[in-house]
Amino acid sequence: MITNPDNVMRPDDGDAIRHTLRLTQERAGLPVVFGGQVRDGVLHLLQFVGVRTTAMRGLDIRSGAGLGGQVLARRRPAAVADYRSAESITHDYDAAVAAEGIRSIVAVPLVVSGTVRGVLYGASRGSAPLGDRATTAMVDASRQLAGEIAIRDEVDRRLKLQQAVAADMDLLGSRIAAEEVRQVHAELRVLAQDVGDGALRDRLLEASRRLAGLGTAAEPDASSPLSPREVDVLAQVALGCSNAEAARRLSLLPETVKSYLRSAMRKLDAHTRFEAVITARRRGLLP
Template identity: 75%
Template sequence: MHVVPDAPARPDDGDAFRGALRLTRRRTGLPVVFAGRVNDGVLTLSQFIGTRTAGMHGLDVFSGTGLGGRALAMRRPATVADYRAADTITHDYDAVVAAEGIRAITAVPVVVSGTVRGVLYGASRGPAPLGDRAVDTMVDASRHLAGEIAVRDEVDRRLRILNAVEADRGFTGDRAATEELRAVHAELRVIAKAVQDDALRDRLLEASRRLARLGTEARPPAASPLSPREVDVLAQVALGCGNAEVARRLSLRPESVKAHLRNAMRKLDVHNRFEAVVAARRRGLLP
């Protein structure tokens, strides 16, 4: 009986937000940066660097209220030079802002596929507005964070497909379904090479290994004779890609693709790329 392994847990998105805040503060020198994630349309402040009080910790910010709520509603950055005197925002949160002593604030939404998933804030305690450079840096950090979250969302979507297939005991290896699994496997390995988060990369590679083992006998997989990059190349070859297309998808030179293929064929004791794919599938390295 095939036992479905537990899927590695999604890394905490709070870590990604903290990373964005650290990057923002390092590049801008702003004394206060903080952030929150959006759930069911409500922004909850949860990450802070440089604050002096706990008044904003866990604060719920509703769409259209305050500066963050304005950024949430508009889905674009919002800035005020003096929070307490600003006439472009509501003043639902004046008490906690005043207690913290911040005045000039910028709020930048983190937008993923048209939906605001969080807001990054940068603030100073002086009356001068934040400069364009600081705001541009915050916008760049927001875009990078949005890309990270989008990748995590895609991983979740792919894992749901994988879990559904593994849970379906009636899976019979239908050709169309098999080709889709192979495409998902290859794409997961491509995404894994592009992400910086170690936990997320491990999660992607474990998902690809689970896909590769579908349909094989329920025995522990043998140690792979191939390097991870050689598996990446064979996964693309298995989809029918030529060397030039494999190189483009994996951001390699065509000469490197040829070298990886030669090494894989030598290690698998086969004579051509087709035999290499077949041998890799027999070993449970490819679906």
């Protein structure tokens, strides 16, 4: 089970818990160790070392229920000398514990950045309380594992930040590229009106027509309802130009620009200048 399905590079935290449990069993001489991860406020027991049955495997421990639930709720270690007769805990899971035959248990929370991410257990089948050595080993193991998981979390955070920045840069690059295409398109149309060579003018207009089809699924509308001058005006409006600015760039009077714009809006069935620009882009008349 992958802790973070969005990050295939991150090792499974469950494997880290199992490895920690094995080391702790050897160091503390505990007959049985087990544990699990917390998801959505519920502790799922999935890692076991030294068990004889599958009675506890897959148990879901609710906050406040049993020894593990108490640790989950209070976020601090707890222990019982005889699980079945302990008065300090609820007995929701007695059947599974009895089937495994364990009695003396210590449970330690795995706390990462103030949140309980799991619980580690050490247990024996005798009723004598587990000694300080076992409890200390469990607490130390939990702290070390919490530090490792915190590092993994930080790596995940930085990777996500890097991916977000890269996505923003891609988006910014796309916007800059689109704006550059629109600038070139508008300039080509202005140049076409200024040249006296008819063949060159046609080549410039053809280049602008091809630019208009970039970035859209629509093919340039060969039967455009707009006149060349109406396209010229809309190209300037698409750059954010006012009527006066468009007039200056196109060497026209502001009233003439306004007239062309009104005509283009009417032909495109647009109610505003910006709606006209959007409609023209959808029809492949503007980039």
